[in-house]
Structures are given as C-alpha cells and as structure tokens.
Amino acid sequence: MQRVKRNDTVKVISGKDAGKQGRVVHVYPRENRVMVEGINRVTKHDRVRTTRRGGQEGGITKMEAPIHLSNVMPICESCGEPTRVGSRIVAGKRARYCRKCDAEF
Ligand SMILES: [Zn+2]
Secondary structure, three states, X not given: OOOOOOXXXXXXXXXXXXXXXXXXXXXXOOOOEEEEOOXXXXXXXXXXXXXXXXXXXXXXXXXEOOEEHHHEEEEOOOOOOEOOEXXXXXXXXXXXXXXXXXXXX
C-alpha cells in the first residue's frame, strides 16, 4: 500500500528538517522515498564549467534530495494532524483513511 502520494502534505519527523512540512512533488515507490518541496536540501559542489554561450554553470548549488518514507508522516486534510494511514476497501476500491479522524483521502 502506498502511504504517501504526490501532492500530499507531509511532516518531516526526523533528520535535520524535522518538524517542517512540505508538499510531495515526487514518489519513488521502489526506494520508498519521496521528494518534498523545500525539504532535505543539499548543497552540491560542482566543478564550474563555461557553457558555449560564455555563461558559467556549476559551483555550489542547492537541490532537494529524496527523503525516506519512514521519516515523514502524511498530514490529514480534515483534522490537520500528522497521522498514520490506514487502508480499507470502499466500494471495491482501496481507500486510504486517517487513523485519527477516520476521514478518507
Ligand atoms: Zn484526520
């Protein structure tokens, strides 16, 4: 079962971004990782290159790195709390629901 989907809002519960919230922009199901907007930014040191047009690229850039699913918790839209996600079959389809307020999402 996929606990977190794209466009979910999640709260980071461990690591250096613990306590922050962000929107999921990408899910990597095979790695159990998600990319979250503004979370887990890493500084990348690249050699400075000169492009054909004469501009420069490289140097120190910031980028987001995927974070492991176990380090985030989805935030329920109806109760606004970080929650665990349950799964049940509704009308023949698998639905995710909030374990705190029972709302489906
Ligand atoms: Zn809820």
